[in-house]
Every structure is written in C-alpha cells, then in structure tokens.
Amino acid sequence: MAWMLMVGVGVLLAVAFGLGSARWRAGARAPVASPRGRVPARPDREAPATPGVPADDLLPAGLHALALVSRSGDADHGGGANEAALHAAVVTTLEQRDWSARHLPRRPQLLPQLIQTVNDSDASARAMAAIIGQDPVLTGNLLRIANSPVYRLQAKPVDTLQRAVTLVGTEGIRQIISAVLVQPVMQIHCAAFPQFGTVIWEHALLASRAAADHARLVTHEDAFAAQWLGLTQGLGAALVMRQLLDAAAHQGAAAPSRALATQLLDAWTLPVASRIAAAWELPPLVHQALLRDGDAAAPGLSASLRFARAAAAASVLCRHGRIGQAQALAILEQQHATPVHALQWIWRRLHGRAVETLDADDPGDD
Incomplete structure (x- = not known):
C-alpha cells in the first residue's frame, strides 16, 4: 500500500507541474485575479549581487551604462576640475524659475484633441486614429511605432491605419498615438553619447x-x-x-x-x-x-x-x-x-x- 501511495503522490505532482508550465506558456492573457503583496524571491531566481552597486540601483545603473557610452566606445570619459563647475552651471539653470518657459518643448498641437477623445467613453480606436490621420508625418510615425518590437504582433508589416487599429485595439492605439505625439519633441542629437x-x-x-x-x-x-x-x-x-x-x-x-x-x-x-x-x-x-x-x-x-x-x-x-x-x-x-x-x-x-x-x-x- 505504501508504494502505491507514493506513486499516486508522484503522479499528482507531475500533473501539477505540467499545468503550471502550461499556464506560464499559455499566452499573454490578463490575469483574472491574483494575490496582493510582495512576491518572495525563489532560490533559482536570485538577483546576483554587483559589487559597489545597491540592489535598487542595478537596473537604472545598467540603463545609464548602456545609454552613456561615448563615441569611442569607452564606458566613460571626461571628468576633471571642470566637472564641478559644469554640474553647478546645469543645476543653477534647472533651478531658475523661467527655465521652463524658455526651454520646455511646446505642447503637441493635437494633444488636446487626443485627451478629449480619450475622455469620451463612446470614442472608438478609429476616431482616435482619425486624429493622427490629419497629418501625414504623424501617420508615418504611427505606422513606424506600430511596427516596432514593442507593438508588432505578427510577421506581416502594419501598413495602414486601419490595420493598426484592428491589430492593437483601442488601448493599443491610444498608447501608440500618445507616443507619436511625443516622439518629435523627444529627439535629441547627442554626439558625446551617440x-x-x-x-x-x-x-x-x-x-x-x-x-x-x-x-x-x-x-x-x-x-x-x-x-x-x-x-x-x-x-x-x-x-x-x-x-x-x-x-x-x-x-x-x-x-x-x-x-x-x-x-x-x-x-x-x-x-x-x-x-x-x-x-x-x-x-x-x-x-x-x-x-x-x-x-x-x-x-x-x-x-x-x-x-x-x-x-x-x-x-x-x-x-x-x-x-x-x-x-x-x-x-x-x-x-x-x-x-x-x-x-x-x-x-x-x-x-x-x-x-x-x-x-x-x-x-x-x-
């Protein structure tokens, strides 16, 4: 009897493990319900320690290391006595009350229309896409973002606004349109950090x-x-x-x-x-x-x-x-x-x- 019980337990564990693996790979469906609270770290998923870098800083430090590589490919350059003066100059400028008025980018022209449309519960994804359709340049940017790895859902390119709306839905098109409005004012040429x-x-x-x-x-x-x-x-x-x-x-x-x-x-x-x-x-x-x-x-x-x-x-x-x-x-x-x-x-x-x-x-x- 004991060996039969052990076999039965083993079968149940195998089934449970199989269901768990299938659930992990089942697809990107939003969870219906999930417990709140911090997820405990598992032994097989420990975050490795990096000497000199606190755990909370690992991701931002890594992002900066990637974004701030110099033209020569070195991890760092510059420095010296002028760094303190340069830091002080930048901080002084950013702290000035009139800095915002002189340097902040202008609000995208179509942003008020987008906000109004989003706040309209009856507005469809097509109505929001029609806002961008007024501007050929913005339309091209929307299709470019829709084809980026962040949003592209299949191998076939997204070549029309109609297709973009069909593929990503109302929420997706809302996110893409917001990104389209921001991208032109976010472009920055940075010779020091290409x-x-x-x-x-x-x-x-x-x-x-x-x-x-x-x-x-x-x-x-x-x-x-x-x-x-x-x-x-x-x-x-x-x-x-x-x-x-x-x-x-x-x-x-x-x-x-x-x-x-x-x-x-x-x-x-x-x-x-x-x-x-x-x-x-x-x-x-x-x-x-x-x-x-x-x-x-x-x-x-x-x-x-x-x-x-x-x-x-x-x-x-x-x-x-x-x-x-x-x-x-x-x-x-x-x-x-x-x-x-x-x-x-x-x-x-x-x-x-x-x-x-x-x-x-x-x-x-x-």
Whole structure:
C-alpha cells in the first residue's frame, strides 16, 4: 500500500507541474485575479549581487551604462576640475524659475484633441486614429511605432491605419498615438553619447506600456495617465541631457563624463518631467505622481511609475544582451510589490515570445 501511495503522490505532482508550465506558456492573457503583496524571491531566481552597486540601483545603473557610452566606445570619459563647475552651471539653470518657459518643448498641437477623445467613453480606436490621420508625418510615425518590437504582433508589416487599429485595439492605439505625439519633441542629437537618444526613447516607449498595464492590473488607476508618466519621464531625461550638453558647449568644456550625466539624470529627470506635465496641461494625476515618485511608499500611479521605469530598464537591458530574463525578473520580484501573475503578464507584454526562453536564460536569445 505504501508504494502505491507514493506513486499516486508522484503522479499528482507531475500533473501539477505540467499545468503550471502550461499556464506560464499559455499566452499573454490578463490575469483574472491574483494575490496582493510582495512576491518572495525563489532560490533559482536570485538577483546576483554587483559589487559597489545597491540592489535598487542595478537596473537604472545598467540603463545609464548602456545609454552613456561615448563615441569611442569607452564606458566613460571626461571628468576633471571642470566637472564641478559644469554640474553647478546645469543645476543653477534647472533651478531658475523661467527655465521652463524658455526651454520646455511646446505642447503637441493635437494633444488636446487626443485627451478629449480619450475622455469620451463612446470614442472608438478609429476616431482616435482619425486624429493622427490629419497629418501625414504623424501617420508615418504611427505606422513606424506600430511596427516596432514593442507593438508588432505578427510577421506581416502594419501598413495602414486601419490595420493598426484592428491589430492593437483601442488601448493599443491610444498608447501608440500618445507616443507619436511625443516622439518629435523627444529627439535629441547627442554626439558625446551617440546611443543616448535611441536608448532613452526605447525606455520611454516600454515604460509607457508597462505603466499603463500596471495601473490597470495592480494599482487600479487611470491607465491613460499612467502611460503619460512613462512618456514624460523620458522627455525629462532628454531635456536634462540637452541642458548638460548646452552648458558644456557654452563653457567650451570637453564632453561630460558618464558619472556627471548619471548624477544629473537621477536628480532631475522627474522634476523636469513634472514641469512638462504641468505646461502641457496633462491630467493633474500625472503631475502629482511625478512629484511623489521620490517617496518609495507613495501608492497609486507613483507606484506604477516606479515599477514601469524598472521594468522598462530590465527589458531594454535584455534586448541589448546586457542581462538575462531570469536575472531581470528576479530583480523586479525583489524590489516591487507586484503580484506574480501580473508581473509575468506585464513582462510578456513587454518582451513578447522571448519570455518563453526564460529557462535557457541566454541573453543572446532575447
């Protein structure tokens, strides 16, 4: 009898494991319900320690290391006695009350129409796409973003607005349109760090999607406001870098060091983003969440923004082969109180089918 009982238990465990694996690979369906609270780290998913880098800084440090590579390909350059003066000059400028009026980008012309359409519960994805259809340049940008790895759902290219609407739906087209309006004012030519503009835009696009999903599933906040948090924080980073480059050129200084750029980006990205949100008259929730982001205990949209910035950084680093997916998920699990099913679903949305190679954890496959 004892051996029969042991066999029966073994069969049950095998069935349970099989169901769990099937659930993991079942597809990107939103979880119906999931327990709240921090997900405990598992022994096979421990985030490796990096000497000298606190756990909370692993993802932003990795993102900056990727974005702030110099023209020569070196990890860092510049520095010296002029760095302190350059830092002081940038901070003084950013602190000036009239800086916003002179340097913040103009609000996209079609943004008020988009906000009005989004707030109309009867508005369809086609109505929102029609807003962009008024401008051929914006239409081209929408199709380009719809064909990017973040949104593309199948091998066949998306070549018309109608097809984009059909494939991504109302929520997807809303996110893409927001990104289309932001992209022209976010473009930055950065000779000192040639990858900066591309990496920061990729991060902003992913953060906007992760923030919307997190707000919808976890914090139960306004997903439209959340996606703008992801986009405006990217704009904030671009403007801080632009001010640093302008100050360096004005002083006739050498290209700034990665250390100085990182310090300024960490300190000023969100304050500048909050100014953009206010100047563009985005929903008040966006401005408030950006101001509260420094408070680790702040709930709601601020929590969605913190998660989104980290998740987007993890996805960017995976896409560029800097870390593996198991490491990325381990860090996210340990640092954010996101239910495990929601975390897996959001990650699948950010990373697509690549999440199915998690067990192999080969950065080259990401």
